[in-house]
Amino acid sequence: MKKEWKNALCYLLFFCFCFAGGRLTAAKQAVKASNMSTYGKLAIVIDDFGYSGEGTDEMLALPIPLTVAVMPFSDCSKEDAQKAVNSGKEVIIHMPMESLSGKAEWVGKKGIFRTMNDEEIKALVEEAYSILPNAKGMNNHMGSAIMEDTRCLGDILDVVKEKNGFFVDSVTTAKSQGKALAKEKGVPFLARRVFLDSTDDIEVVKKNLRKAGEMALKGGEAMAIGHVGPEGGDVTVKALQSLIPELKEKGVVFVTASELAK
Missing domain, CATH: 1.20.5 (Single alpha-helices involved in coiled-coils or other helix-helix interfaces)
Incomplete structure (x- = not known):
């Protein structure tokens, strides 16, 4: 018992x-x-349009919403922007800005520098909008020095607000004043979460894309930045072509940056 x-x-x-x-x-x-959300919004911004660089036409042919960041003072700025509009893509200004490191000529023919006064900065931003009138917003090309400078960045955001635009911080410096200043001035603001490329290894780009998708699913939304031309081009296009079905199946919904900025 x-x-x-x-x-x-x-x-x-x-x-x-x-x-x-x-x-x-x-x-x-x-x-x-x-x-994990049942779905997540992912906005992909593609920088460096304006030179008709490698991958330009293929990127615009992708069957998803994209936000195309066009260099405003380049030889093919208007041409690339019109191609983007014709392809149903969103256009923003990829504004050249002074960097804390690197050569000044890397900024481009024209750019925002700390030596400029308020009137000069605002006039250049106005000129960029006149070249790209369909632009819905702006992000920074390089620009670590300007993104840390509240005076210069404030001038830029003043014009963006006048144009009813939004600002995307490419996060080229950990000391960026973008979020705080945009909030102060009432400008819709987004920050880059993932850089997709700057590599020739397609598997690295795929890994970064999957990472961006996971962030979108976990947090409800995310934004990633890629490139046409030498920083991305064909390798980024091929990675996107390969992974779009996979990401959609997981619940990733591709949207424009302006949709996230709302």
Whole structure:
């Protein structure tokens, strides 16, 4: 009788252990599931249009919403912007700005520099909008020095606000004043979460795309930046072509930057 009682007690304890373990596993799975949205919005901004660089036409042919960042003072600025509009893509200004490192000529023919006064900065931003009148907003090309300078960045944001635009911080410096200043001035603001490319390795670009998709699913939305031309071009296009179906199947919804900025 004692032996049977002990066996019964052992079975009872084993059952309780399994039940508790199952409940704990289920709870962990529920928490994990609750941290993942059923879908997530992903905005992809593609920089460096304006030179008809490698991957330009192929990028515009992708069957997803894209935000095309066009250099305003380049040889093919208007041409590339019109191609983007004709392709149903969103256009923003890829505004050249002074960097804390690198050569001044890397900024381009024209750019925002800290030596400029307020009137000169605003006039150049106005000129950029006159060249790209379909632009819905702006992001920075290089620009780590300007993104840390509240005076210069404030001048830029003043014009963006007048144009009812939004600003995308490419996050070229950890000390960017973009978010705080945009909030102060009432300008819709987005910040880059992932850089997709600047590599010839398509597997790296795919890894970065998947990372951006996971961020979108976990947080509800995310934004990534890629490039045409030597910083991305064909390799970025091929990675996107390959992964669009996979990301959509997982619940990623591709949107424009302006949709996230709302």
